[in-house]
Amino acid sequence: MRRVFVLLLLALSGCGAAVERHVLVPAEAWAPSSPALRDKAETFRQVSRAVARAAGAECRRQTKGQNCDFVILVDLGPFSQPNAFQTLDEHGRPLVIFNQGMIGSARNGDEMAFVMGHEAAHHIMGHIARQIENAKEGARVFGELAKAQGEGPDEIERAQQLGAEVGMQSYAKAFELEADILGTVITNEAGYDPLKGMAYFSRIPDPGDRFLASHPPNARRVEVVLKTAADLGLVE
Ligand SMILES: [Zn+2]
Known part of the structure; x- marks a missing residue:
């Protein structure tokens, strides 16, 4: 779980497209340096554990043969507009990714859980x-x-x-x-x-x-x- 994920995303900015390098860390290993985010990090880790468990159980109930082992990751940058999304890793394992802007803009654990639950639902429903x-x-x-x-x-x-x-x-x-x-x-x-x-x-x-x-x-x-x-x- 200590492994750092690197994802290349095509970010459309203005009229040109630029490939941005995204460094992702598991929620458990995320240790932000900014004081504002440090306050939210523990809440985010708790939410990640609870939502990964609940979404995994719901996924096993609703699907057959689908990977239900959710991994919650934090996108370390570049710091940009609040964003959360879901994708799959090369083994088909579901990833839910929050950038730090998203975590910073969530007011409490309920908001983090709501956004995380929404992204996990996209995976369960095969969107x-x-x-x-x-x-x-x-x-x-x-x-x-x-x-x-x-x-x-x-x-x-x-x-x-x-x-x-x-x-x-x-x-x-x-x-x-x-x-x-x-x-x-x-x-x-x-x-x-x-x-x-x-x-x-x-x-x-x-x-x-x-x-x-x-x-x-x-x-x-x-x-x-x-x-x-x-x-x-x-x-x-
Ligand atoms: Zn959505």
Whole structure:
């Protein structure tokens, strides 16, 4: 567990793309030097243990043959906008990654647990694989339409790229809401309060109801969390 992960991420900044080198450490080994983060480090480690356990149990209940051994990592930089995401390592093991900006902006363990539970839920529901399928299907359909209209190879390729984009985006909002629902369950099972955790939504920019926005409006997300919390008996 002391191993340091290095991940290369393609970061789109402005009009150019730059490859950034990300150094990742397991939550247990993370020892920030800034006093503000040091105060939050112990809470973050506790949340990581509890959410990894709860998400693992939920994953084993809901899936067959899927790797449910969650690893929570901290991205040491470059320090940037608060961000958390999930991915898989080369063995298919689920990684949930928080950057230090994200940990710094979470007000308490409930908010950390809520975001972590949401990311773990994406893995349990197989959203990465489903996104890839949707992109392939979109590319195929748009490519065939372009071909049927007698377009040349360049136009067909452009159509396929657009189709992949549309295919990915078409379910993105639905996936976010699914992850909010299961994330609420995981947060609760980990011993944290999803209703306090979702206060995080009130501080992130609201994408509103734009067509093809990758995230649903915050109000819609609050609605599904409240409904799930009510189902769990957390609200009257
Ligand atoms: Zn998400």
